[in-house]
Amino acid sequence: MTTHARSRTLSAAGVLVAALAVLLVAWFLSGWADVRAQQRELRAEPGRAAQREAIEIARELRAELAQLITREADRPYFHYQNLFHDPRTGSNANVSPSPLANGPEDPLVLGYFQRDPAGKLTTPTINDDVPHLSEPKRLAENQRFRDDVVRGFVAQLEVKRGDLVAEAAPVKKPRPRPPVQRPLGNDSGTEQVQQQAKVVELDPASYAQNASPSRVYLENYAPQEAEQQQQRAPVQRQQERAPVQQRIAPAPVRAPIKRASEPAQVAPTPKPVMITISPLEWRTFPFAAGPALVAVRHVETPDGQLAQGFVIDRATLTSWLANRAGDAVAELRNTDDAGATEIAPGWHLVVAPNPRALLAAAIDSAQVARGFI
Numbered sequence: 597m598t599t600h601a602r603s604r605t606l607s608a609a610g611v612l613v614a615a616l617a618v619l620l621v622a623w624f625l626s627g628w629a630d631v632r633a634q635q636r637e638l639r640a641e642p643g644r645a646a647q648r649e650a651i652e653i654a655r656e657l658r659a660e661l662a663q664l665i666t667r668e669a670d671r672p673y674f675h676y677q678n679l680f681h682d683p684r685t686g687s688n689a690n691v692s693p694s695p696l697a698n699g700p701e702d703p704l705v706l707g708y709f710q711r712d713p714a715g716k717l718t719t720p721t722i723n724d725d726v727p728h729l730s731e732p733k734r735l736a737e738n739q740r741f742r743d744d745v746v747r748g749f750v751a752q753l754e755v756k757r758g759d760l761v762a763e764a765a766p767v768k769k770p771r772p773r774p775p776v777q778r779p780l781g782n783d784s785g786t787e788q789v790q791q792q793a794k795v796v797e798l799d800p801a802s803y804a805q806n807a808s809p810s811r812v813y814l815e816n817y818a819p820q821e822a823e824q825q826q827q828r829a830p831v832q833r834q835q836e837r838a839p840v841q842q843r844i845a846p847a848p849v850r851a852p853i854k855r856a857s858e859p860a861q862v863a864p865t866p867k868p869v870m871i872t873i874s875p876l877e878w879r880t881f882p883f884a885a886g887p888a889l890v891a892v893r894h895v896e897t898p899d900g901q902l903a904q905g906f907v908i909d910r911a912t913l914t915s916w917l918a919n920r921a922g923d924a925v926a927e928l929r930n931t932d933d934a935g936a937t938e939i940a941p942g943w944h945l946v947v948a949p950n951p952r953a954l955l956a957a958a959i960d961s962a963q964v965a966r967g968f969i
Contacts, residue, residue, distance in 0.1 A: 646924045650947035653920050654937040657928075657945065660916075664704060665876050665891065668906065669791055673873055673895045676710040676904045678723040678730070679809035687801030689816060691809045696720035698731050699738070704916070706909035707741040711753045713900025717746050725810035726818075745907070749881035753892065753903035791875030797868040807899060872896040876905070878940040880930055883907060887930045889943055917945075924949060 674680040679691040695701075696708050697720050710718050718724075721731040721738040731738060798806070805812050874894045881890050892905035917926040926947045928939060936944035 646947045646949045649921060649924045650926070650937055650945060653917065653926055653947060654939060654945045656920060657917075657939055660704070661940065664702060665791075667702075668891065669876050669893075673796070673871060673902065673904065674806040674809075676708055676720055676902075677718065677806075677809060678720050679726075679813055681802055681805035681809060681812065683798055683802035687799060689805060689812050691805060691812045691816075693729065694720045697729070699734065700906070703912045704908055706907045706912075707738070707745075708906045709742070709745050709904070711750055711903040713897075713902070715750070715754075717742060717750045719745075723810060726813060729813075741907075744884045748883040748888070749890070752881060753905075754901075793872060793874050796871040796873060798871060800866050800869055803869040803871075803897075807897075869898060878943075879905075880942045886910075889928075889930075889940055921947060 672680075675694050675696055678694055678697050680694050681691050699721055700707060708720050710720075712718065719738060719742050721734070722742060723729040872895070876891045876893045879890050879892050880887050882888075883890070888910065889908040890905055891908075892903060895902040895904060913928060917928065920926070924947050926945065929936070929944055929946055930942055931944060932942075933944050933946055936946045939945050
């Protein structure tokens with residue numbers, strides 16, 4: 597073979613090798629792009645799964661809190677004290693333990709509180725006037741809860757007088773429009789519970805007993821102790837020093853002598869006492885070791901304004917989230933995290949993939965690359 601022929605053969609072989617190399621490189625680049633796409637999908641899947649989980653958990657949590665608010669909005673204002681008088685039993689002097697005296701029934705509620713017009717903070721589980729009526733099994737925890745509320749946010753519970761008005765007599769109001777129902781599955785915002793301020797009518801006797809339920813209890817069951825407390829108490833208004841029975845029972849009126857020409861006189865019916873109760877609102881207050889989600893409402897009475905509400909149990913809420921998050925990590929944060937779902941004003945649900953899921957996705961991604969090579 598001549599030198600010229602050999603050169604042509606080598607040139608042809610080089611062209612063939614180059615073409616084959618180009619094809620191999622093109623195949624590799626195309627296949628590697630697919631590998632990288634598969635790797636991205638594998639690594640992104642834990643995050644997408646966590647996002648789907650977040651949508652479902654947020655829907656359930658908003659519904660749970662909405663049901664809690666609905667139940668508590670219907671609770672009578674006098675349940676927030678240790679003793680109360682049920683107006684349905686009539687005007688006779690009698691009181692009984694509050695349904696909240698043994699502590700919250702809903703596991704999401706850590707405790708209830710009430711701030712009276714003088715600024716004193718009380719809880720249904722503790723009776724300072726009649727200590728043996730306090731809930732005995734968790735007395736230390738209940739006292740710690742009350743102290744945490746006092747230190748944390750009792751000063752922030754006061755609102756300007758006039759925001760609510762206790763009416764002296766019923767006033768005809770326009771018929772409210774029916775509330776717009778929003779679906780529980782609204783993933784873009786907080787589940788709203790339609791509430792309106794409401795006015796409650798109480799007969800004067802029931803109102804007076806609920807204003808001083810411990811006095812009623814002592815005068816009925818421990819009159820000597822009631823007398824001792826009255827002697828130890830500082831000088832107060834004459835109305836407050838008088839026994840509750842005198843406050844709630846009108847003085848006997850001697851019937852006038854009837855004459856044949858005069859019609860019988862009927863004693864006037866006492867006007868009812870009007871109590872105005874605001875809707876419950878979610879607030880964020882400092883409490884114990886960190887911020888707490890708190891529901892608050894205000895009650896306007898003839899004796900002044902009450903602030904009532906309850907604190908959400910952070911530990912129970914964390915457990916509730918963990919039971920529904922599966923392998924993901926769910927947390928309710930008092931932050932404005934971008935992309936997080938708002939559950940209540942200032943509180944957002946964040947669901948992150950489990951670290952084990954991220955590690956497994958990384959391993960699967962590496963195996964895809966090794967399988968291609």
